[in-house]
Amino acid sequence: MIALNPCPKCGGKAKLIRGLPNMGNSKTRYALVQCRVCFYKTPTLRPEQDESSESLKNRAISLWNSETR
Numbered sequence: 001m002i003a004l005n006p007c008p009k010c011g012g013k014a015k016l017i018r019g020l021p022n023m024g025n026s027k028t029r030y031a032l033v034q035c036r037v038c039f040y041k042t043p044t045l046r047p048e049q050d051e052s053s054e055s056l057k058n059r060a061i062s063l064w065n066s067e068t069r
């Protein structure tokens with residue numbers, strides 16, 4: 001797994017948040033990255049067509065890691 005860079009706002013640790021189709025009552029998959037300290041986060045990403053969950057996860061991580069620090 002690609003490492004998450006520290007938070008661009010506070011330097012805190014970040015975590016990946018994902019929604020999977022078999023969780024809860026929603027069939028919607030999503031992924032975002034959020035700071036554990038200040039809760040700054042990326043926009044919520046949703047899969048494009050039949051994009052894999054792995055690809056979606058990697059896009060969220062890339063987005064987070066490309067934030068200006």
Ligand SMILES: [Zn+2]
Pocket residue numbers: 007008009010011012035036037038039040
């Ligand atoms: Zn933060």
